Amino acid sequence: MNIGIDIDDTISETFETLLPYSQKYTIEDLKRKSVINLSGDFLNHFYIVYVNGWNEQEAITFWEKYYAEILRKLNIKKFAAESINKLKQQGHKIYIITARWDMRADNVRGITEQWLKDNNVEYDELITNASDKIKIAKEKAIDIFIDDSFNNCKSIADGTDAKVYLMNTKINEKLNAENIKRVYSWPEIYNLINQKEEI
Numbered sequence: 001m002n003i004g005i006d007i008d009d010t011i012s013e014t015f016e017t018l019l020p021y022s023q024k025y026t027i028e029d030l031k032r033k034s035v036i037n038l039s040g041d042f043l044n045h046f047y048i049v050y051v052n053g054w055n056e057q058e059a060i061t062f063w064e065k066y067y068a069e070i071l072r073k074l075n076i077k078k079f080a081a082e083s084i085n086k087l088k089q090q091g092h093k094i095y096i097i098t099a100r101w102d103m104r105a106d107n108v109r110g111i112t113e114q115w116l117k118d119n120n121v122e123y124d125e126l127i128t129n130a131s132d133k134i135k136i137a138k139e140k141a142i143d144i145f146i147d148d149s150f151n152n153c154k155s156i157a158d159g160t161d162a163k164v165y166l167m168n169t170k171i172n173e174k175l176n177a178e179n180i181k182r183v184y185s186w187p188e189i190y191n192l193i194n195q196k197e198e199i
Helices: 014-029 047-052 056-073 080-089 108-118 133-139 150-159 186-198
Strands: 002-005 093-097 125-127 144-147 163-167 181-183
Touching: 002 133, 014 047, 014 056, 056 108, 080 093, 080 186, 093 133, 108 125, 133 144, 133 150, 144 150, 150 163, 181 186
Parallel strands: 002 093, 002 144, 093 125, 144 163, 163 181
Antiparallel strands: none
16 A cells, blocks of 8 residues: 655654754743744644734744754654555555755755654655655555645545545644544554455
Protein backbone atom coordinates (compact mmCIF):
# COMPACT_ATOMS: atom_id res chain seq x y z
CA MET A 1 0.00 0.00 0.00
CA ASN A 2 0.96 3.63 -0.44
CA ILE A 3 1.03 5.44 2.91
CA GLY A 4 1.09 9.24 3.10
CA ILE A 5 2.33 10.70 6.38
CA ASP A 6 2.53 14.29 7.61
CA ILE A 7 5.47 15.33 9.84
CA ASP A 8 4.52 18.11 12.26
CA ASP A 9 2.38 16.89 15.16
CA THR A 10 2.11 13.54 13.36
CA ILE A 11 5.68 12.19 13.43
CA SER A 12 7.15 15.02 15.49
CA GLU A 13 6.11 16.68 18.77
CA THR A 14 5.81 20.09 17.14
CA PHE A 15 3.26 21.73 19.44
CA GLU A 16 5.43 21.07 22.49
CA THR A 17 8.35 22.95 20.91
CA LEU A 18 6.38 25.59 19.05
CA LEU A 19 4.34 26.82 22.02
CA PRO A 20 7.27 27.99 24.22
CA TYR A 21 8.87 29.70 21.22
CA SER A 22 5.59 31.50 20.50
CA GLN A 23 5.33 32.65 24.10
CA LYS A 24 8.92 33.90 24.09
CA TYR A 25 8.29 35.77 20.83
CA THR A 26 5.11 37.40 22.13
CA ILE A 27 6.76 38.55 25.36
CA GLU A 28 10.25 39.50 24.11
CA ASP A 29 9.65 40.65 20.55
CA LEU A 30 6.07 41.93 20.59
CA LYS A 31 6.34 43.23 24.18
CA ARG A 32 2.96 41.79 25.10
CA LYS A 33 1.70 39.41 27.73
CA SER A 34 1.44 35.91 26.30
CA VAL A 35 -2.18 34.74 26.37
CA ILE A 36 -2.73 31.32 24.79
CA ASN A 37 -6.26 30.58 23.56
CA LEU A 38 -6.86 26.86 23.00
CA SER A 39 -10.65 27.11 23.02
CA GLY A 40 -11.23 27.40 19.27
CA ASP A 41 -11.73 24.85 16.50
CA PHE A 42 -8.33 24.80 14.82
CA LEU A 43 -8.80 23.24 11.41
CA ASN A 44 -5.28 23.52 10.01
CA HIS A 45 -1.55 23.68 10.73
CA PHE A 46 -1.48 27.47 11.24
CA TYR A 47 -2.92 27.04 14.74
CA ILE A 48 0.01 28.78 16.47
CA VAL A 49 -1.00 32.07 14.82
CA TYR A 50 -4.59 31.75 16.06
CA VAL A 51 -3.81 30.62 19.61
CA ASN A 52 -1.50 33.62 20.07
CA GLY A 53 -3.77 36.13 18.36
CA TRP A 54 -1.05 37.39 16.00
CA ASN A 55 -1.76 39.49 12.94
CA GLU A 56 -0.31 38.53 9.56
CA GLN A 57 2.90 40.55 9.88
CA GLU A 58 3.54 39.28 13.42
CA ALA A 59 3.17 35.71 12.15
CA ILE A 60 5.54 36.31 9.23
CA THR A 61 8.17 37.82 11.55
CA PHE A 62 7.87 34.87 13.94
CA TRP A 63 8.40 32.29 11.17
CA GLU A 64 11.30 34.23 9.67
CA LYS A 65 13.06 34.42 13.03
CA TYR A 66 12.42 30.98 14.52
CA TYR A 67 11.19 28.52 11.85
CA ALA A 68 14.47 26.78 11.01
CA GLU A 69 15.58 26.67 14.65
CA ILE A 70 12.29 25.10 15.75
CA LEU A 71 12.40 22.45 13.02
CA ARG A 72 15.88 21.37 14.10
CA LYS A 73 14.88 21.02 17.76
CA LEU A 74 11.72 18.90 17.39
CA ASN A 75 11.45 15.61 19.23
CA ILE A 76 10.03 12.60 17.47
CA LYS A 77 6.85 10.97 18.76
CA LYS A 78 7.32 7.73 20.67
CA PHE A 79 7.56 4.67 18.42
CA ALA A 80 7.03 6.74 15.25
CA ALA A 81 10.30 5.70 13.58
CA GLU A 82 9.96 2.06 14.62
CA SER A 83 6.37 1.85 13.35
CA ILE A 84 7.07 3.62 10.04
CA ASN A 85 10.20 1.56 9.42
CA LYS A 86 8.33 -1.70 10.08
CA LEU A 87 5.64 -0.66 7.59
CA LYS A 88 8.31 0.10 5.00
CA GLN A 89 10.03 -3.22 5.65
CA GLN A 90 6.69 -4.96 5.06
CA GLY A 91 6.71 -3.53 1.54
CA HIS A 92 4.54 -0.44 1.93
CA LYS A 93 5.65 2.73 0.14
CA ILE A 94 6.13 5.59 2.58
CA TYR A 95 5.48 9.12 1.34
CA ILE A 96 6.32 11.90 3.79
CA ILE A 97 3.98 14.73 2.78
CA THR A 98 4.50 18.04 4.56
CA ALA A 99 3.38 21.62 4.06
CA ARG A 100 6.77 22.81 5.32
CA TRP A 101 8.08 25.52 3.02
CA ASP A 102 11.43 27.20 2.43
CA MET A 103 11.67 30.71 3.85
CA ARG A 104 14.28 33.10 2.54
CA ALA A 105 17.71 31.52 3.04
CA ASP A 106 16.43 28.66 5.23
CA ASN A 107 16.83 25.29 3.56
CA VAL A 108 13.75 23.73 5.12
CA ARG A 109 13.85 20.69 2.86
CA GLY A 110 17.48 20.06 3.85
CA ILE A 111 16.67 20.55 7.53
CA THR A 112 13.77 18.11 7.20
CA GLU A 113 15.87 15.49 5.40
CA GLN A 114 18.53 15.75 8.11
CA TRP A 115 15.93 15.52 10.89
CA LEU A 116 14.41 12.39 9.35
CA LYS A 117 17.89 10.88 8.99
CA ASP A 118 18.87 11.80 12.56
CA ASN A 119 15.67 10.20 13.86
CA ASN A 120 16.11 7.06 11.71
CA VAL A 121 12.85 7.48 9.80
CA GLU A 122 12.90 5.45 6.56
CA TYR A 123 10.79 6.59 3.62
CA ASP A 124 10.50 6.36 -0.15
CA GLU A 125 9.82 10.00 -0.99
CA LEU A 126 9.75 13.34 0.82
CA ILE A 127 7.31 15.90 -0.56
CA THR A 128 7.64 19.43 0.88
CA ASN A 129 5.62 22.58 0.26
CA ALA A 130 2.54 20.35 0.02
CA SER A 131 -0.19 22.96 0.36
CA ASP A 132 -2.62 20.82 -1.69
CA LYS A 133 -2.38 17.40 -0.05
CA ILE A 134 -5.44 15.95 -1.78
CA LYS A 135 -3.77 16.56 -5.15
CA ILE A 136 -0.67 14.72 -3.96
CA ALA A 137 -2.76 11.92 -2.45
CA LYS A 138 -4.38 11.37 -5.84
CA GLU A 139 -1.10 11.61 -7.78
CA LYS A 140 0.61 9.09 -5.48
CA ALA A 141 -2.47 6.83 -5.21
CA ILE A 142 -2.37 7.06 -1.40
CA ASP A 143 -4.21 4.19 0.31
CA ILE A 144 -3.67 5.37 3.88
CA PHE A 145 -3.22 9.00 4.93
CA ILE A 146 -2.08 10.15 8.39
CA ASP A 147 -2.11 13.81 9.46
CA ASP A 148 -2.96 16.05 12.43
CA SER A 149 -4.71 18.69 10.29
CA PHE A 150 -8.46 18.16 10.33
CA ASN A 151 -8.84 20.07 7.05
CA ASN A 152 -6.32 17.83 5.28
CA CYS A 153 -7.88 14.67 6.67
CA LYS A 154 -11.41 15.76 5.79
CA SER A 155 -10.55 16.74 2.20
CA ILE A 156 -8.75 13.45 1.57
CA ALA A 157 -11.45 11.35 3.27
CA ASP A 158 -14.14 13.09 1.20
CA GLY A 159 -12.20 13.23 -2.07
CA THR A 160 -10.41 9.88 -2.29
CA ASP A 161 -10.83 6.24 -1.31
CA ALA A 162 -7.94 6.47 1.17
CA LYS A 163 -8.35 5.34 4.76
CA VAL A 164 -7.68 8.47 6.84
CA TYR A 165 -6.21 8.64 10.34
CA LEU A 166 -6.26 11.91 12.32
CA MET A 167 -3.43 12.05 14.87
CA ASN A 168 -4.94 13.33 18.10
CA THR A 169 -3.56 16.65 19.40
CA LYS A 170 -4.66 19.37 21.84
CA ILE A 171 -5.48 21.47 18.79
CA ASN A 172 -7.82 19.07 16.97
CA GLU A 173 -9.35 17.07 19.83
CA LYS A 174 -12.81 18.66 19.46
CA LEU A 175 -13.12 17.91 15.74
CA ASN A 176 -14.64 14.71 14.32
CA ALA A 177 -16.00 13.25 11.11
CA GLU A 178 -17.51 9.84 10.41
CA ASN A 179 -15.05 8.96 7.67
CA ILE A 180 -11.95 9.83 9.72
CA LYS A 181 -10.45 7.56 12.40
CA ARG A 182 -8.86 9.40 15.33
CA VAL A 183 -5.63 7.77 16.52
CA TYR A 184 -3.52 8.36 19.61
CA SER A 185 -0.17 6.67 19.03
CA TRP A 186 2.07 5.10 16.42
CA PRO A 187 1.65 1.54 17.78
CA GLU A 188 -2.11 2.01 17.34
CA ILE A 189 -1.62 3.17 13.73
CA TYR A 190 0.70 0.25 13.00
CA ASN A 191 -1.83 -2.24 14.37
CA LEU A 192 -4.74 -0.65 12.49
CA ILE A 193 -2.86 -0.82 9.19
CA ASN A 194 -1.97 -4.47 9.72
CA GLN A 195 -5.57 -5.32 10.66
CA LYS A 196 -6.73 -3.57 7.48
CA GLU A 197 -4.38 -5.75 5.46
CA GLU A 198 -5.71 -8.94 7.04
CA ILE A 199 -9.38 -8.18 6.32
